[in-house]
Amino acid sequence: MAAQDDSTYEAYYVPEQSKMALCATIGLVTALIGLATAFNDMTFGEGTENTHSWLIFNLGLAFFVGTLFVWFRTTIRENRAGMNSAQLKHSYAIGMQWFIFSEVMFFAVFFGALFYVRNLVGPWLAGEGAGEMNYLLWPDFSYSWPMMETPQDSVVGGAAAQPIANNGVYTGPERDMSFPGWSNIAHWLPLWNTVILLSSSFTVHIAHLGLKQNNRAKLNLWLGITVFLGILFVSLQILEYYEAYVEYGLKLTSGIYGTTFFMLTGFHGFHVCLGMFMLLIQWLRATTAGHFTADDHFGFEASSWYWHFVDVVWVGLFLFVYIL
Amino acid sequence: MHSQAKRLLKLALSPVLLLLSFLSTGVWAEEAPRWQVNMSPGVTEVGAKIYDLHMTVIWICVVIGVVVFAIMFYSILAHRKSPDREPAQFHESTTVEIAWTVIPFIILVVMAFPATTTLIDIYNTDDAEMDILITGYQWKWKYEYINPEGENVKFFSNLRTGKTEIYNEDDKGEHYLLEVDEPMVIPVNTKVRFLVTANDVIHSWWVPALAVKKDAIPGFINEAWTEVNQLGVYRGQCAELCGRDHGFMPIVVNVVEREEYDNWLAEKAADAVKIKELMAQEFTLDELAARGKDVYMRSCVACHGVNGEGGVGKAIAGSAVATGDIATHLEITINGVPGTAMQAFGGQLNDVDLAAVVTYQRNAFGNNMGDKVQPIDVYQFKQGQ
Amino acid sequence: MAHGPAKGLSRWLLTTNHKDIGTLYLWFSFTMFLLGGFFAMIIRAELFQPGLQLVEPEFFNQMTTMHGLVMVFGAIMPSFVGLANWMIPMMIGAPDMALPRMNNWSFWILPPTFLMLASTLFMEGGAPNFGWTFYAPLSTTYAPSTVTYFIFGVHLMGLSSIMGSINIIATVVNMRAPGMTYMKMPMFVWTWLITAFLLVAVMPVLAGLVTMMLMDVHFGTSFFSAAGGGDPVLFQHIFWFFGHPEVYIIILPGFGVVSQIIPTFSRKPLFGYDSMVYATASIAFLSFIVWAHHMYTVGMPIAGELFFMYATMLIAVPTGVKVFNWITTMWRGSLTFETPMLFAIGFVFLFTIGGFTGVMLALAPADFQYHDSYFVVAHFHYVMVAGAVFSMTAAVYYWLPKWTGKMYNESMGKAQFWVSFVGFNLTFFPQHFVGLAGMPRRIPDYALQFTDFNMMSSIGAFIYGASQLFFLFNVIRTIIAGEPVNRDKVWEGAEGLEWTVSSPPPYHTFTTPPPVK
């Protein structure tokens, strides 16, 4: 994007002083201190002390979310008051795009970790390739993915007899989450989730078209459907976690398979919730306040970019976590 | 909280303490090679190759440095501002840009050759005549001589320097911090393969004179090798931050003639047999407590303190475990506490020492349980698992 | 739009002005520099002679860790963000940063975060003690309970850095004055644009890594535990995938500063501007594929070892281009040696030495001897102290007259340079020797043979530390009692938009875009 020339110059809106940054900081830091203390109570605590950690967390979080609400409301109001130049809007767009890029990198780490443990660590632990001598430590471990038996399980005597002191206890699952065969395909939740999420990408696009054609009904309807599909996805995901924990014995502690499975799908699910929440807000703005015009609807656009991003991540997940 | 606060108070006083300690400790033992400024080629072929590579690269860098800085200092001297000097205004030349991209590249290629061949050499662990499994523990090394036809010989190697030397109450000996109770012994002119792993956190086994440094990763076995061509005692240290006493887990390798090595190994094997005999014996409370004190001071004191007051570990004095049921006490000592620094000592200490140390803990530091644990109890406890 | 700063404390707390935020960043980072330096002084005092005199080993480890963390994340990174805030809008002719409110937020996250980190020193279990590289499982299974605060602290720092960098990218991409094309931008702006890209790419990686730690510590996952099928080395791969670009994040803005200062005091345009831009971009690109040179001894397969060795060596080429360009800029110029120039020349000289030791470390077989010894400590202080800190000091002297409208005292500046230069070399040059002779890093006590060089090093560190206090005095003296400069172009040879406005510049610099030549 080249710099604009003189004739198109509009004054760039630099806001007055603002309390929002300070409040957001106070809220966020309080929440995280509360959360850290809560985790510490759980893992290191004596059980007798009452540190009010969850209370601190909740108060901080509420304050933080409240601040964000005011913050976004302010920017929306400024925009509707016509204070934002085209250039400022472009700054917002750049900001959102790079924010999404940072999220891509965040997911990349977890995919990278999955790749590394599946393709390198597993075989090494089983004494293949560069890990030739590891058979001395894990003599009975043989590797396959999904890892149903952890190296610890393979040691006779389990956790007590393992060659490394002080680990936790990692017991492999009874069943894995991958493709259960054609006959059970109807019960295979990830497939339905894929269908749901992919179609939601289309519905949000249709809503966007509606907005651009100034067809408000179309916008409201299809955006609403998108939000609904998001909720459906999250519900199925919760169902799947329930199944995994209760029926499959697949837990966070089920060794690296459970670890990567829950961390990848979990972070994705969290991002779906965020994206869905963003879309919900846009839907409320569109339906109740009549926001957005055919050529000025950055809030909607940013949320839909985010939604597409979440969708792409799911495709990666479906491939690498469930199918391959 | 309190110990931290005390420490900070001490720090506030540190300038005074520093001065005092400087005045008080005057002499430090014999002269080690105190002015050594360079890497040593060591006593192996690989070490010599690394040393050559190191020197080659240093000299290349020195030459580049001399040329580059000569030009810089020349302009600093010759091109300073003066009334009759108009600065030149040139600011581009594709030719020189290409030249100073290509020339360093060529220099790097020249360096890469010896580096590659040396590396390939280091990675070639084939044809080793013997294997030693090295396991890093917080804060000691275990050496296990792998014997394909029988029992392995294994032992721990602990720091020998006493606390009084470390805390400046005694003069520091010649090998301050670089001495152990039982060194590793290997034969000269023999290719020895090291299998390096760890039991808790990452350590790194480093003996500069052997040019071996390999990280000890818990759960994985790394390979390294050496072939020493000179008799002697070679010293090194753990080279990966591994917690509090990272600076206090030295390595000593004793390189001896083949024959001497064989004798040493046979002796070690005989010791192991003796321990087996001891295991069948009954001991009195006093015998156990005396032996247990030794074991405690060697293996437990680092975390549980001289007076059982605790530190990294929980206090033993008055501990519910040490004054409670024997089975739990054995269970914790043998299997450790997963997820904490408390290791599983079942595999580290023999049954006699385990019995002794548990007995000692139950009867020391004001814990007056009066009961005792015999080696056979430990044996049965282990069997019962 | 208001025309002047608000009165009182609210000016600083609630500000959206890039200059105010820049000032906040700069003072914050200097405070952190003193704190981190204080920790270093404790380290050096304990290492003054063998034996344990002042601190216990576990406290020593906390000092090493906190020193590294505070210096890298609290001192150097925020100081350059502060500089970016001050200078980038002025250099490209923009009214302010692109996203001013977010700008304020990225700053205000930092003080409470570091307060939280520092307060772990007083908590049960003590501060983080696992080194600034916090390798698992020492930082997971074996960590003190304060690790949780550390983890969330890293999350917060990451958030701050990501928002700060997004802001810089948006500013540079979108806010340039008409006519300010990319290839006309000052070098400092270029290096920051690339740095910001690196930050957005790798801070999320660090966030992901500490999240894995959090799960391993509290929720029983097994990322870094072989017993569950994970691998402690995975930790190191991810850490250094962040960590290596991080060291260029630390140095690239410094390169930018030096590229502004040397032409000014040579009265001659920067030689090879285009190749400087390409070299910076190449360094950034290469920084993503060399991470495992920190891990030569972990037992990687030889193919990996060779790949990372070759890739690492390649970085010497674009970095060399930069060094050669600076020197050629000086060649046949008309040089004067005011304090900023002295620091810039000191930078070129000492950074190159640090670069040479970097190339030595890059050679995998030799690194088997160097790794985790004081040789590495010497290497990275040459590039980080004589690199980042010297260039930052140069930047402060260079722009202080512009920021405050007052001139610092030249002889005091020069004195500070010479004391720093001598102190620095006395501290860190002998560390090469003890490292090569076999002294491991991160130890509170050492064998007797290393005594003399360590003593020298400690004395040097106290001298260098004193020179930093002198610097502080010098800056404060200038602000309070410096001679007014009364001219826009403070330095005779300076070029660029920032020298076309008054000193100090108006609160809102360019409300309409300035003409660009």
Ligand code: HEA
């Ligand atoms: C500002 C930060 C910074 C910078 C710029 C660099 C620059 C470089 N670093 Fe450094 N490094 C660190 C910060 C930095 N490093 C830190 C913090 C650590 C330790 C982390 C820890 O473990 O705690 C480290 C550790 C480290 C290691 C790991 C050592 C070990 O732990 O065993 C290695 C190994 O390859 C390395 C290499 C390099 C190289 C090749 C460069 C190159 O970029 C240097 C290039 C520059 C030049 C070469 C000079 C100029 C060039 C010429 C004049 C051209 C001609 C020259 C030749 C042909 C040789 N560094």
Ligand code: HEA
């Ligand atoms: C940019 C980053 C940066 C900077 C600027 C510095 C600055 C300094 N560092 Fe370093 N350092 C690191 C980054 C940095 N460091 C890192 C990443 C590590 C690795 C950590 C790890 O292993 O995990 C490390 C490790 C490290 C070690 C090795 C510790 C060990 O392995 O155990 C040492 C030892 O000498 C050291 C010394 C110093 C000194 C003397 C300074 C000096 O330049 C500091 C000068 C500043 C001051 C002194 C402040 C001003 C003065 C006062 C506040 C008043 C007090 C003054 C007096 C008493 C005179 N540092």
Ligand code: CUA
């Ligand atoms: Cu073991 Cu450091």
Ligand SMILES: [Cu+2]
């Ligand atoms: Cu690096």
